[in-house]
Amino acid sequence: MPALMELLGMTQQQASHIYAVFRQDTKNDPHVHVGEVHATDAEMALVLAKEQFARREPCVNLWVVPMSAIAATAYDDADVFEPSTDKSYRFGGSYREQERVMRAKRRDQR
């Protein structure tokens, strides 16, 4: 499995100073990837991420992960996600809609 930094053409050195940031809006929400920060280390990444990603949105918790730690699928292999036969009966559109509604409710209750 390729490392994400290889897909992005970064060296280990570069990727270890870029941190993916995950924000949790309320305690009942999953942590969601919201962007990246450059930082010397994880502690500083958290300090910087707070102002980049938590000042306009509700937030109860942040995670930061060095990009060098992330494994990824390759875009060239994206066809593995394409069904060969009609699988529309499996699509979970209603779950996404439900999540959209519930998330707004959870935010309001905060």
Place this chain on the structure above:
Amino acid sequence: MNLAQSPLSRRDDLRAALAGYLLALADDELILGHRHSEWTGFAPDIESDVALSSVAQEEIGHALLFYERAGDLLGGTPDDLAYGRSPEAFRNAVLLERPNGDWDFSIMRTFLYDRADAVRLDGLVGGPVESLADLAKTLRREEKYHLLYGEQWLRRLAAATPQSKQRVQAALDGAWAEAQGLFDPVEDQDDLVQAGAIRTGFDAQRRLWHGQVGAILESAGLRAPGAVTGRSAGFDGRVGRHTDDLRVLLEEMTSVRRTEPGAKW
């Protein structure tokens, strides 16, 4: 509640001292907030730029709240107090009006100031003037981040390379004497302490601050210069004796307002 209604500020002898103290708090936040805002677009990386700009907004927001309370006692709107006074009416510490210089000085200054501000807010929390005690408690929440930002940057500068360490030490040596002025009292501040409006005297606060910043500096491998007693070159912002840097700053800060006095935005 209007601060003028509080029993303590109805005492004529304390009213002026309290107003002066509130101006010192507000002016510190406004002037440093303005200096921070001058980094917008120029900080070493985009993340620190956004973060410091955000801190600048918060400091100016805190200044507004203190000006409102000072205005209860002195009359005048926060805008009048922020933009309508001459330099000698300002009560901010001289350290805060100094130009930003390099990043190392700006980080060192905000580290030294935010620690002092935390000690000062602690001295108001739990005090008898309820509206100030509550305000101090609220502001401490945002100040927690300011402390974190300054300290973490400072630790990185002190640890990165010999050059960065040497520069941040030089910034400390340069800021130290004027940093002592953060705890210089406004006129009759002693009376406020005696009346219990502020829970700790300014000398006790200065010692507390000394202990806190000393421990952090030491753990970052920096040398805190020895105690400095005298004030630097006769300047003392708490009684209005400022450097020319404040005049220049205010001239720029108020330039838009002066083009159309009384304009509604």
